[in-house]
Amino acid sequence: MRIAIACGGSGGHLFPGLAVAQALSKRGHEILLLVSEKEVDATVLKTHPEFRFEKIPSIGLPAGVSLAFIRFLQRAWEGFSRCRTIFRRYRPSAVLSMGGFTSTAPLLVAKMSGIPTFIHESNSIPGRANRWGARFACRILLGFAQCQPHFPKSACIVTGTPVRTIMQAPLNREEALATFRLDASRKTLLVTGGSQGASGINQLLFRAAPLLRNLSLQIIHLTGERDDRVAAANYMREEIPAYVVPFHHRIEEALSSADLVISRAGASSLSELASFGLPSILIPYPFATDNHQESNARVFVKAGAAEMLLESDTSPETLARLITDLMNDDCRREKMAMQAKNVFPRDAAQRIVGIIEEVTQ
Numbered sequence: 001m002r003i004a005i006a007c008g009g010s011g012g013h014l015f016p017g018l019a020v021a022q023a024l025s026k027r028g029h030e031i032l033l034l035v036s037e038k039e040v041d042a043t044v045l046k047t048h049p050e051f052r053f054e055k056i057p058s059i060g061l062p063a064g065v066s067l068a069f070i071r072f073l074q075r076a077w078e079g080f081s082r083c084r085t086i087f088r089r090y091r092p093s094a095v096l097s098m099g100g101f102t103s104t105a106p107l108l109v110a111k112m113s114g115i116p117t118f119i120h121e122s123n124s125i126p127g128r129a130n131r132w133g134a135r136f137a138c139r140i141l142l143g144f145a146q147c148q149p150h151f152p153k154s155a156c157i158v159t160g161t162p163v164r165t166i167m168q169a170p171l172n173r174e175e176a177l178a179t180f181r182l183d184a185s186r187k188t189l190l191v192t193g194g195s196q197g198a199s200g201i202n203q204l205l206f207r208a209a210p211l212l213r214n215l216s217l218q219i220i221h222l223t224g225e226r227d228d229r230v231a232a233a234n235y236m237r238e239e240i241p242a243y244v245v246p247f248h249h250r251i252e253e254a255l256s257s258a259d260l261v262i263s264r265a266g267a268s269s270l271s272e273l274a275s276f277g278l279p280s281i282l283i284p285y286p287f288a289t290d291n292h293q294e295s296n297a298r299v300f301v302k303a304g305a306a307e308m309l310l311e312s313d314t315s316p317e318t319l320a321r322l323i324t325d326l327m328n329d330d331c332r333r334e335k336m337a338m339q340a341k342n343v344f345p346r347d348a349a350q351r352i353v354g355i356i357e358e359v360t361q
Contacts, residue, residue, distance in 0.1 A: 007102070094115060117136050182218050264282070
């Protein structure tokens with residue numbers, strides 16, 4: 001079959017989409033990725049030349065009626081027209097939406113063309129695009145079972161959130177640490193804000209660093225675009241061994257090196273933590289739509305897989321104390337790691353492929 005996957009706009013949509021694309025490709029299906037015009041999509045897709053992709057003009061829906069809303073309507077029409085042209089030429093057998101503003105036009109064109117559509121919602125609270133698109137979908141595929149009440153009139157199946165093939169098992173720890181020129185005898189803290197960094201987490205670590213200098217640890221800090229130089233200088237001043245970069249394209253190396261992770265709570269990031277079986281301190285992005293990251297994090301906390309700190313309530317002292325407690329308690333971290341592995345089904349991509357094949361063929 002020919003499958004079109006709408007998955008652009010952020011790593012949280014793109015990486016799970018790539019995971020499904022890999023699983024479909026292994027089954028002999030032809031894949032077309034529909035992505036946004038954002039730089040993050042182009043950067044990631046450079047490492048996946050095996051997949052054809054098309055950029056769909058689109059922007060997020062602004063709040064209220066304004067000049068920005070008029071611009072949204074203009075871009076939405078451009079995206080619809082572009083998608084209609086692509087589908088006439090490509091003739092997909094099915095369309096899978098991974099959510100986000102890039103998915104709206106493909107879902108609408110697919111519905112109007114009589115093409116079977118599927119939606120995957122990674123978060124525990126669905127985004128606006130998937131809520132709107134649910135009326136068009138044959139099946140709603142869910143990362144979290146807790147999301148099901150948000151789609152009371154739809155056929156829902158809990159599949160988990162898929163991870164790319166390379167993210168399904170850790171690499172050798174010593175070899176991964178050698179990539180960062182770090183010491184295999186030290187415990188390693190990985191700090192990441194996802195594909196676009198997290199300034200709030202960076203600021204907390206800047207101020208917590210003096211309280212960590214006597215702890216035998218080293219840090220891999222993926223800061224995002226703006227804070228890398230400040231972070232590197234800060235760790236150097238406190239004499240904490242660290243590897244600091246804005247973004248590391250082979251995130252599997254960083255995850256394979258980590259004994260503990262500080263992260264946002266986007267669904268894609270959480271699925272990778274679960275796949276690698278890593279204990280974590282989750283600091284949800286406070287401005288996420290419908291506060292869905294806090295809802296995601298609570299699932300991990302309830303499972304015993306993570307600790308959660310709210311950015312607005314967290315002091316550097318609180319963060320440093322929790323890092324210290326976890327780094328000094330191997331048994332506690334091991335229990336969290338085991339629980340992390342059990343949060344999601346382990347074969348999400350294969351489950352999604354099976355459902356698409358069953359309904360479409």
